Amino acid sequence: MDALLSALSMLATPDALLAVVAGTLVGIIIGALPGLGSLLAITMALPLTFVLGQGASVALLLGIYCGSVYGGSLSAILINTPGTPQSAATVLDGYPMARRGEAGLALGWATTASAFGGILATVILAVASPLLARIGLRFGPVEYFALGLFALTCIVTVSRDNLAKGLIAGLLGLFVAVVGQDPVTGYLRYDFGVFDLSAGIGLVPFLVGLFALSEVFWRAAERDKEGAAIIRSAFRCPSLGELRRRFSMLLKSSLIGTWVGTLPGVGASSASMISYAEAKRSSRHRDKFGTGEPDGLIASEAANNAVTSGAMVPTLSLGVPGDPITAVMLGALVLQGVTPGPRLFLDNQELVLFIFLLLFVANLCVFFGGWLMSPLFSRILRLPESLLMAAVVALVATGTYSINANPFDLLVVLLAGIGGFLLRYNGFPLAPLVIGFVLSPMIEQSLRQGLIMNHGNFIGFFSSPIASALFVITALFLLWPLVGRLRRRSSS
């Protein structure tokens, strides 16, 4: 009870409330702008967390996360372009609804489903996370290494299109994080005599360059730039009767998103597709999917916003990011002096409860923010892309420079941007790279600590039942798709 009261008092401060509301609104705006995405929104806000207090920083990032995931539905519905990858499935039924004059209802359903999914997932998070935390107390270096290895398997999931390239990108991310001081001996590695590299490659400049700047280059280089008609609309909330009729779809899609969010590496994009596929299978109106059926829109939006809370389960309880976005958030929490992991729930209960309350408030803000901002977006989305991209470059530079006032960080941004563009152009996915970059320090440190504890003996890693179970799950996760493929080949 004391922890809850303390969390409420942390929430009730003007800084935290303003940060979560502003973050949600800013997140909605950035999410609605096609191509920018949740990851860009959060990485652009990262430098601001250095000047805000811990509570306001966490509030800002969570608000941006929840807002940006929802924001993608606005451009998906209004201009047939998902603002974020998480809203790719929203296009399938959202835009057809808008084309037949129901844009307001489509926006209303997207807003309601997003808020519902996020709030339900937050409640589940509040119940499930402490249970995971008690299990997490039994984690040592060996268990953390096994967990990190399991988390790396998400590289396989996000690299489905080309596994070899995904693995190369993931390994590259793991390697780039090695530059600088060795975590065990303090020895300088791969600095090639460059003084600025002795501190390693900064998380913020690297991520901002890799995603934000490379996106600017990508949009400059794209050849096909056909615009789609923009449809102005008045926001319309679904009626209580409509909510009752579609409540089971709302609930099921939210649960799917919550569950998928707890699985490392699957992410909101996959969650919305999985939910859409399940909705199409089970809906009474399955024949109308793709022509403007609200069930399709509900399935996508409820799931992708539920992931925002679901992905916080492994992040807070185990210190393992659920997707690339929570990988960045994990980095941001560490920068704020918060150590996610099993001890967080015991040592910092009020912070954990504060995060739950923030997620709840952020999802409420999603609802009201969507209602208020829908008319605005019809206007903003008409801004020329070249102006928007120039603004992104300026914000990236200003935000990154504000961290250390070090021009080397801007060089990192530029090189990461060019590198990110080249990787993307040549078919190498960027998600594994950032996953590897964020996880590498934990994996290396726990591996070498585990080896020290076991006197250099790798066999000792299997003496832990938790680690052994994780190794087995990792192997199954990696091998099962291969087994399935072999069985299909032999049967055909």
Add this chain to the structure above:
Amino acid sequence: MKARVLDVCYGGVALAVAVAVYVTGGGNDRPVSVASDPYWYPKLLLGLIGACAVWLMVRALLDRRAADGAEPLRWRTLTGTIVISGAYLLGYEWQGFIPATLALMLVFPLFQGFRRPLVLVVVAVLFTVLVWYGFADLLNRMPPGPALPSLSTLFS
């Protein structure tokens, strides 16, 4: 160029870079335990990168499906965008935020084909001023170079 040929090239480049960094990146002259060796983990990663690069090349050579290569891009626009962004980022500190950002907000859209000079100037000035005050006054993070008068001075 077909995707197969490109993949073989990518694999070759990845392999070459991994080998080069492995050889030149440093290491221990005397044998130390794995746990105490700072180069063991990165060299393991480089070895795995090399192995994946070989896998990529072999898979590309064995894959008989003809596929399109990389999609066509507007290379001139891309190069210009990189040059403009690079000049902005690398010259950010010595130029100062205000002149650099004003120049970026004018040159970048013009290069990309935006042809409404009045709108451009108004947006450039408004954006620069808003971002300046956002960072300098609200967040207390002073951007480099010439400064605008603070809001507290203006409204005192």
